[in-house]
Amino acid sequence: MSTQTELKGKTKTYDMAYIGICTVLIIICSWISIPTVIPFTLQTFAVFLAVILLGGKRGSIAVLIYILLGAIGLPVFSGFKGGLGSLLGTTGGYIIGFIFSALFMWLMEKLLGRKLWVQAVSMVIGLLICYAVGTVWFMVVYTRNTGAVGLAAVLGWCVTPFIIPDVIKMAAALGLGNLLRGRLFKALGN
DSSP states (O other), X not given: OHHHHHHHHHHHHHHHHHHHHHHHHHHHHXXXXXXXXXXXXXXXXXXXXXXXXXXXXXXXXXXXXHHHHHXXXXXXXXXXXOSHHHHHSTTHHHHHHHHHHHHHHHHHXXXXXXXXXXXXXXXXXXXXXXXXXXXXXXXXXXXXXXXXOOHXXXXXXXXXXXXXXXXXXXXXXXXXXXXXXXXXHHHHTO
């Protein structure tokens, strides 16, 4: 009986450690800005990597903790920003969209397992969900603060320039996540 209790305690400790590490990874990747014509961060890469590496439940928890840390004011978002103002601003919906992406990936994992094709499809749909949440949010906040804006304009500002970098980040997260997960579980004897 005590061996089973010890095993559960050890598993919870590993879970908390991995969730914490992936939360920190998301934070660090949010701070890394790739200087192109339109700069982008590695935030999306880290969100997808967390879910691929840890699985839907633990990965979603890591993403949620990241968002909550930012909401309480810690400078975890891109540009070392934090606070409710960052989440309630025009681009805050894209950050909130990360949790919906992670939850969708978790749902796909529950329904169809962790096969490579399931992960790839869930990442693509998860990214589309993030884009949708963020775009609607942007339009609402922008209209309230500045004036009406069309969908085509918002997509041109906030989505289209990021599609190719996001596809590259998804492919990298898929490959690296599965490689690391295999090695991680092999090292732990699972």
